[in-house]
Amino acid sequence: MGLQTKPFSLLYISLLLxxxxxxxxxxxxxxxxxxxxxxxxxxxxxxxxxxxxxxNLKTLxxxxxxxxxxxxxxxSTFGDGQTAFMGLYQCRGDLSLSQxxxxxxxxxxxxxxxxxxxxxxxxxxxxxxxxxxVIGFKQVPETEFLYKYCGSTQASGTGFEQxxxxxxxxxxxxxKKSALFYTGSYEQxxxxxxxxGDLASNDCGDCVKGAADTAKNECGDSxxxxxxxxxCYISYRYYPNGVPRPDSSSSSTTSSTTGGGRQHxxxxxxxxxxxxxxxxxxxxxxxxxxxxxxxxxxx
Numbered sequence: 310m311g312l313q314t315k316p317f318s319l320l321y322i323s324l325l326l327x328x329x330x331x332x333x334x335x336x337x338x339x340x341x342x343x344x345x346x347x348x349x350x351x352x353x354x355x356x357x358x359x360x361x362x363x364x365n366l367k368t369l370x371x372x373x374x375x376x377x378x379x380x381x382x383x384x385s386t387f388g389d390g391q392t393a394f395m396g397l398y399q400c401r402g403d404l405s406l407s408q409x410x411x412x413x414x415x416x417x418x419x420x421x422x423x424x425x426x427x428x429x430x431x432x433x434x435x436x437x438x439x440x441x442x443v444i445g446f447k448q449v450p451e452t453e454f455l456y457k458y459c460g461s462t463q464a465s466g467t468g469f470e471q472x473x474x475x476x477x478x479x480x481x482x483x484x485k486k487s488a489l490f491y492t493g494s495y496e497q498x499x500x501x502x503x504x505x506g507d508l509a510s511n512d513c514g515d516c517v518k519g520a521a522d523t524a525k526n527e528c529g530d531s532x533x534x535x536x537x538x539x540x541c542y543i544s545y546r547y548y549p550n551g552v553p554r555p556d557s558s559s560s561s562t563t564s565s566t567t568g569g570g571r572q573h574x575x576x577x578x579x580x581x582x583x584x585x586x587x588x589x590x591x592x593x594x595x596x597x598x599x600x601x602x603x604x605x606x607x608x
Contacts, residue, residue, distance in 0.1 A: 342401070342408055342436025343415045347456040347537070349431045350424035355443060357426065361392045362443075369394045369441060370417035377413035377437075378406055382506030386444070396441035402490030402503055404436055412437035431455070433537060451512065452519045453539040460533030464547055469530055476500040476545055477521040484541075485514040494552045500545040508540050516541035 355362040365388035373396055376383040381404070384397040398416070400409035416432045416439040424430040429442035433456070476495040480502035483491030489504040502520070504513035520536040520543045528534045532547035 342404065342412045342434065344435045345419070346433040346435055346458075346535070348419075348423045348433070349455060350427040351429040351442075351446070353428045354426045355428050361388075362394075363426070365392055366394050366441065367417075369396045370420075370439075373398050373439060374410070374414045374417065378410040381406070381409050384507070388444075391443070391445070393444040394441055395444055396439065397505075398437060398439040399503075399506055400437040401435075401501075402488075403492065409437060413439060449539050451508065451538070451540040452516050454523060454537075455539060456535075456537040457523065457527055458533075458535040459528035459531040462532050464530045464532050464549075466549075469532075469547060472496050472498045473545070473547065474525070477524065477543070480543055480545075481514055481518045481521055484517050485510040489513050497548045497551055498545055499548065499552045500543065502543045503541065505540040513541060517543060 357363050369385060369387040372385045372387065373383060376385070377398060377400065381400040381402065382398070384395070386393060386395045388394055398413045400412060404412065412434055415434065416437070420430055420432045420439065420441075423432060429440075429446045431438060431440035472495055476493070476498040477500070479493050479495055480491050480500045483493060484502045484504055489506065489508060489510070490502070492499075492501045494500065502517045504516055508516065516538055520538050520541055523538075524534045524536045524543060524545070527536075532549075534546075535544045536542060
C-alpha cells in the first residue's frame, strides 16, 4: 500500500514546490514595482473640521484604484467647490493590468501616512505613481524637476558618454512614436522613458529631452540614473558586459512596449511549470508500468 501511494506523494510534493515557487516569484515582482522612489507633499494642509475633505479624497482614491484594474492611466475628480479634488495615476508601460492594480492600490495608504492631509501630493513607486490636488491648487510646468537618482558607481574606460547620449537620443525620439512609453538599448545602455498619458507626443518628446539634459548635466558618468519631471521620467543603466536579455539578439538597437523583466519572469514560471509537470507525469507513468509488471502472472 505504501508503494502505491508513493508516486502520488511525490507528485503532490512537486506541485507544492511549484506553488511555493510561483508565490515567491509573484511576491518578488510585486515588491519590485511597489518600492517607494520619492514623495512630494505640499506644505499646506487642508482644514477638515467636518471631515468633508478627507471623505472626498478617500472617494477619489477609491475611484482611481478601481480604474487601475482596467487601464494604465486615468484621471478623476470628486467633490464640490473648494472641497473638490482632482487626481490621476499612471502605471509603467510594461506592466500588466493586474500589476498596475497591485501597484496603485498601495498608494492611498502610503499617501495618507507620508503626506498627512496635504492639499497636493505625489507618491512615486517604481511601477506607478499617483498624484492629487485640491481644485484650484497652483499648477506647475510640465517639465518641472521633481527628483533625480544618480548611482554612486561611475563608468570606467572610454565610450560611455557616446553610448549614453545615443541611448538618450533614442528614448527622446522613441516616446513620440511609441504611445508615450519606450524601452530599448543601445549597445551596453538599457533605457526607459515615459510621459503622462494626456501629454501630446511632441510635448512628450520635449519633456523627455529635458529629463535627458538633466541626467547628463547632473549625473555625469553615473551608470545608473533616474530623472523625474512633472509629466515624464527617464531611467537608464549601463552594463559594461552587455545588457542582460531573456532572448539573444544580434541587433544593437531595440525597442519594445513590453518589458524584458516581465517577459523573463513569465518565461521562468512557464519553464518551472513544464519541468514539474514533466517530472510528475514521468513518476506516475513509471509507477503505473511497475504496477502492471507486478500483476503479470508467473509461469
